Amino acid sequence: MIAPLGEDETVPTLSAVAKRVGVSSVTVSRVLRTPERVAPETRVKVEHAMRELGYVPNLVAGSLASARTRSVGALVPTIANSTFADTVQGLTDELEPLGYSVILAESRYDAAREDRMLLALLSRRPEAIIMVGSPVTQYGQRLLRHARIPIVETWELPASPIDAVVGFDNYKAGRAVARHLIAQGRRRMAFIGGNERRSTLRWSGFRDEILANGLQEPRLLILERNARAGDAAHANLPDVDAAFASSDAYAIGFMAGLRKAGLLHDGPAHKQPVAVIGLGNLEMGRLISPSLSTISVHGHKIGRTAAVLTLDRSGERRVDIGFELVLRDSG
């Protein structure tokens, strides 16, 4: 596939450096890994030779020999347009200073692809795997259970996690939003979301709370991935006075539709004909008008915490990082 760049001279190895200095290759290895165990004089000579040759350590050889790859696998549904990028960033913030690299894989909300990616990741022998959600298939679960490395599931709080978990209760988030909207006097609710587990959990909570309050069953609008929540959404949801969107992007799209229909004002929440609550707390939501009320989910912190959970396996393996209802002008 990828053809190596032509030309001749070979990439320098440890022993090339060793030969040049006139020491054995262990010594060279030592100036890399445990420089304090090498006589300063030799060390200087070796470092000099490395620079001259442009030596770049071969970590794949090193990994094989030491059984430590200094890499972690990260599996997310998608990295683009998404708050999962925050989680990945949190992860790297914590891990890169320690010399770990992250191998990134995207499942695209596709079970088969998730399994393939899991296998691909494991083949590279990462020292831990951090994923958004949990493996969907039995096969994926088995793969991870047998991997014998720390596994961190995130963004949810599964009942029987494989190893560690850091996330929040999506069901409760749904209930919290419903509770707020009811208190605000809303009566005809709708839910806008995608067709995946976290979204479904939020829907369940939302619905349960509403029904528990004796209100009518909320409307449910499942959007396909990449669907435009805008015009479509409002056309499908006539006659509602509040909507909970499973992501800020959906919420903002829905608001665009509302605005077109003249159902969006620049005033405060209680003046809105239709209340809208999102989830994710994108910066954008704060900037638009009316500003978006949302569930804030601490994506970055999830990533950092996941990193900590792989590094320190002694403490509590389940972290409920919570969420926060951020009220602004949209609902």
Place this chain on the structure above:
Amino acid sequence: MIAPLGEDETVPTLSAVAKRVGVSSVTVSRVLRTPERVAPETRVKVEHAMRELGYVPNLVAGSLASARTRSVGALVPTIANSTFADTVQGLTDELEPLGYSVILAESRYDAAREDRMLLALLSRRPEAIIMVGSPVTQYGQRLLRHARIPIVETWELPASPIDAVVGFDNYKAGRAVARHLIAQGRRRMAFIGGNERRSTLRWSGFRDEILANGLQEPRLLILERNARAGDAAHANLPDVDAAFASSDAYAIGFMAGLRKAGLLHDGPAHKQPVAVIGLGNLEMGRLISPSLSTISVHGHKIGRTAAVLTLDRSGERRVDIGFELVLRDSG
């Protein structure tokens, strides 16, 4: 650092599978790599044993033996909140089906960190490196020039690239925006951007075009990373009638400031007291009101093209993917 999970039994290897079936390990290797060269009967037995043992190929050993890691390195300034995620996604879209993994690194617009990440990536012997921009330091440049693998620089069109390049002309983008705003009758311009090369290039083009038209020097507002472009920006830019923001996020932040100051209407571009043009074409920009005019930059396509450039080294090594001025209601 990361402690391996306790317990005993060792992870199965190729030869463990081989022993179990009673064949040599080459045969097992062959059913993985070239199954058509193995007698169907043996193949079935081997595959069965693999499943029984839960064998997961060790790609790090394979990589060392074959000198092919089937990985590529991706270096971006940041993955969060950013359109670079699109580029990474384009990359993986093209590469994952071919069995490549992407190793992700973030430079955070920091030269020293960029060099460290470059070295870390190269140590893992990726078969290609795709980066946003070009290495900032001499050292980084040298590292890549000596790496003997395809290198793709993106998002710019450097004069003397290391190897391949796919991007657009940031300077021309700046000129194009200026030209448009001038044609729209704007006279007192401002530029809002970050302190990094691509932003500076856009500023140069913007400024040059304005001066070439005999208008007064535009105002320049450099924002720190993560600064809120909102209130701050407008306070610093009184008396302008048009602004070009180096990213959609800045643009939307600036618009929020304008709205507060009563300088933003819901009508069409020519009715706006202050025109605003962004860059990036975030979906959000289409949804807000007034909708954001912007330079669209095809981030996803950049990623895909970068992948193609690493896979097929025969064609043109410089791709100008262009940009597009998308006019909506903000300017």
Place this chain on the structure above:
DNA sequence: GCCCTCGATGTAAGCGCTTTCATGGCATTG
């Protein structure tokens, strides 16, 4: 002055694969 320790270096083995080359059996050919 002898033994021990310790610091600096080297030797050897091996990590889990792939690659190259060899082998032996069987079918094909004239």
Place this chain on the structure above:
DNA sequence: CAATGCCATGAAAGCGCTTACATCGAGGGC
């Protein structure tokens, strides 16, 4: 029927490191 070729498999070497373990002087303690 011998020569030929091919197909399925195996043996051996080695990828570039790390990790025991060995070695060898130089100092220090008594």
